Amino acid sequence: MEYTPQFSVVWNNLSLFWQGLVLTLQIVVVAISIGLILGILGALGRTSENRVLNGIAIAYVEFFRNTPFLIQLFFFFFGLPGLGIRMSSWQAAVLALSINFGAYATEIVRAGIEGIDKGQVEAGKALGFKPMQVFRHVVLIPALGNIYPALVSQVVIAVLFSSVVSQISAEELTFAGNYLQSRTFRSFEIYLAISVIYIGLVWFIKLVAFLIQRQFFAFTRYIR
Amino acid sequence: MQQPHTQDHAAVLDTAVPIISAQGVDKWYANNFHVLKGISLEVHRGEVVVLMGPSGSGKSTFIRTFNALEAYQKGRIIIDGTELTPKMKNVEAIRREVGMVFQQFNLFPHLTVVENVMLAPMEVRGWSKSQAKSIAGELLERVGILNQAKKYPGQLSGGQQQRVAIARALAMQPKIMLFDEPTSALDPEMVREVLDVMRNLAQSGMTMVCVTHEVGFAREVADRIVLMADGQIVEEATPDEFFSNPKHPRSQQFLSQILS
Amino acid sequence: MQDFTLANILANLLIATRWTIALSAIAFFGGGIVGFIIMLMRISPNPIIRTISLIYVEIFEATPLLMQLFLVFFGISVLLGLNLSAWAAATIALTTYSSAFLADIWRGSVEAVPRGQWEASRALGLPYIKQLKRIILPQAVRMSIPSTVGFAVQVVKGTSLASVIGFIELTRSASSISNVTFQPFLVYSMAALIYFCLCFPLSLWSKHLEKKFSYEG
Numbered sequence A: 001m002e003y004t005p006q007f008s009v010v011w012n013n014l015s016l017f018w019q020g021l022v023l024t025l026q027i028v029v030v031a032i033s034i035g036l037i038l039g040i041l042g043a044l045g046r047t048s049e050n051r052v053l054n055g056i057a058i059a060y061v062e063f064f065r066n067t068p069f070l071i072q073l074f075f076f077f078f079g080l081p082g083l084g085i086r087m088s089s090w091q092a093a094v095l096a097l098s099i100n101f102g103a104y105a106t107e108i109v110r111a112g113i114e115g116i117d118k119g120q121v122e123a124g125k126a127l128g129f130k131p132m133q134v135f136r137h138v139v140l141i142p143a144l145g146n147i148y149p150a151l152v153s154q155v156v157i158a159v160l161f162s163s164v165v166s167q168i169s170a171e172e173l174t175f176a177g178n179y180l181q182s183r184t185f186r187s188f189e190i191y192l193a194i195s196v197i198y199i200g201l202v203w204f205i206k207l208v209a210f211l212i213q214r215q216f217f218a219f220t221r222y223i224r
Numbered sequence B: 001m002q003q004p005h006t007q008d009h010a011a012v013l014d015t016a017v018p019i020i021s022a023q024g025v026d027k028w029y030a031n032n033f034h035v036l037k038g039i040s041l042e043v044h045r046g047e048v049v050v051l052m053g054p055s056g057s058g059k060s061t062f063i064r065t066f067n068a069l070e071a072y073q074k075g076r077i078i079i080d081g082t083e084l085t086p087k088m089k090n091v092e093a094i095r096r097e098v099g100m101v102f103q104q105f106n107l108f109p110h111l112t113v114v115e116n117v118m119l120a121p122m123e124v125r126g127w128s129k130s131q132a133k134s135i136a137g138e139l140l141e142r143v144g145i146l147n148q149a150k151k152y153p154g155q156l157s158g159g160q161q162q163r164v165a166i167a168r169a170l171a172m173q174p175k176i177m178l179f180d181e182p183t184s185a186l187d188p189e190m191v192r193e194v195l196d197v198m199r200n201l202a203q204s205g206m207t208m209v210c211v212t213h214e215v216g217f218a219r220e221v222a223d224r225i226v227l228m229a230d231g232q233i234v235e236e237a238t239p240d241e242f243f244s245n246p247k248h249p250r251s252q253q254f255l256s257q258i259l260s
Numbered sequence C: 001m002q003d004f005t006l007a008n009i010l011a012n013l014l015i016a017t018r019w020t021i022a023l024s025a026i027a028f029f030g031g032g033i034v035g036f037i038i039m040l041m042r043i044s045p046n047p048i049i050r051t052i053s054l055i056y057v058e059i060f061e062a063t064p065l066l067m068q069l070f071l072v073f074f075g076i077s078v079l080l081g082l083n084l085s086a087w088a089a090a091t092i093a094l095t096t097y098s099s100a101f102l103a104d105i106w107r108g109s110v111e112a113v114p115r116g117q118w119e120a121s122r123a124l125g126l127p128y129i130k131q132l133k134r135i136i137l138p139q140a141v142r143m144s145i146p147s148t149v150g151f152a153v154q155v156v157k158g159t160s161l162a163s164v165i166g167f168i169e170l171t172r173s174a175s176s177i178s179n180v181t182f183q184p185f186l187v188y189s190m191a192a193l194i195y196f197c198l199c200f201p202l203s204l205w206s207k208h209l210e211k212k213f214s215y216e217g
């Protein structure tokens, strides 16, 4: 039995893919925004002198980095209702993705904080900068420059992980593919097309990230 | 300790009043290490004081109290008529008038050379960009780095970076310049270019306190040499006296080490 | 309805954990072999070979693992008229996934070997293969061990996605058990804990190695 791929199933359903892509982007953008806040809070806890805060931050990071995202997702969506916490699949998807991103972001931001050059902070103070000015003019940009590559990688991983939320029927790109697949049985064409869309999205993010890097963090090339 | 703000201006401007006055300063680090032991020092306008002493004697700690980068627990430090107290509201106002050059340069890596020099005048003094730029240009010219103005610090040699750091501090038009071993992190061939800039600065009448072990520089430029050991000043003398006829045994020991 | 005790659930989960471990090991070694070849291509002096391997890495690092599983399990089966087992599909997908990341990690380590080492070994008259084998790789391998161990954690976690195509491992087993016991909170918590017990030691080990090597220089 010879199978001939027919990509008309892709061309005829472009709007479905497009909707899926938009939903994926929504989930990812919301999750990354929340995750970044979690990451900053986590890093503050992780670098604080307070033992309790420090312990909570460590537990958070280690637990979520050492368990699969799928299990985390199932736990939030299927497990939490057992405690009376019910959410829609979209909410569970965003929550799981945010918390997962936040755990990695915590470590990234922490590295950024620890990488701040004390000498430069002192130079800022010695020039008469107020603490907020030191943060804004001396600390912020170099720290962002240092953590930027790791953050971009993590954003890419979040995009790839977002496909997993299709498993709790959160609607996004992979879900759209599964839906179409179940109606047409054109699995090869559909999953190939979806893969290409993800690859395009990831490459686009990397390109934008590169341009931003060149525009704002060009100096990082010269830091030994 | 709360009194000095009532000083009248006539006294502050009097040239007989030292611009830096440390009186019986004691400092302990958090681990109870007694790093400064009742130190007193006066520096007058236009004076160049070179601070020497063995490693760990507290030289850095001492000069860093002059711009409140280090707090102290006992005694008084008065900079240009204002006493530095733990509770003072506006340390920035003091720091504006006191420039500092560090051993490790500490240039801002994300700003170009000229931006490094322009930043503080614009943000702290509120100068316009064009004002800041023209001053930065003059200063970079003066330290011989104008042709590198658009580069990032990471692209310069150590000696060049240190000269930029001096220009950056000078751009605030400080009344006092502090130098903490400005040439110790440099390769030997770059020491000279930095010392030349410092020498010119001294000749222009700047008040300077320099921690340095560059004997040639100290001999030629310093008005006074101050030798510290174990958190105390053990000898104060003119360079001639100090190098030819050190009085204190710690000075003799120190000199025999650095001159050998 | 069958009565599930806590011990009962744990026992069932642990039985399934064997397959998580087995799949992780196979994928890691499969990915290691393919990844090593891709890495050699990435550092090849030949620009065409370099580009091909670069594209390989960029494609597989930019596709969700879930999509790779679907493509192999549903797509390739249909396309080639094969009936791939979940085992086979999971092995293939996890191998390609791991190979891309490992190739990238290892290339990084090779490039971190100072230029002078290449020059010195060339100056000694060693041919390319010997330069690699005797001088460069031994140093690169040392440097890459911490991140390689770190990546093993990603592989273990990645195997959970094989549950989606019906491969019965820890996650799949947890789903089934929670469906019969109606205790998803308990079951998924236990499954998470088991994963944690697998991954956390690897993470710690990776961190430990990183520290150790950075001290030894």
Ligand SMILES: Nc1ncnc2c1ncn2[C@@H]1O[C@H](COP(=O)(O)OP(=O)(O)OP(=O)(O)O)[C@@H](O)[C@H]1O
Binding pocket: B029, B030, B031, B033, B035, B053, B054, B055, B056, B057, B058, B059, B060, B061, B062
């Ligand atoms: N933050 C700190 N906490 C505790 N002890 C400190 C701290 N900073 C410095 N010290 C100690 O205080 C002493 C004086 O240090 P300081 O840096 O002032 O010496 P120094 O004379 O500048 O020495 P060097 O020539 O090595 O620069 C040293 O013994 C040092 O170990």
Ligand SMILES: [Mg+2]
Binding pocket: B059, B060, B061, B180, B181
């Ligand atoms: Mg010092």
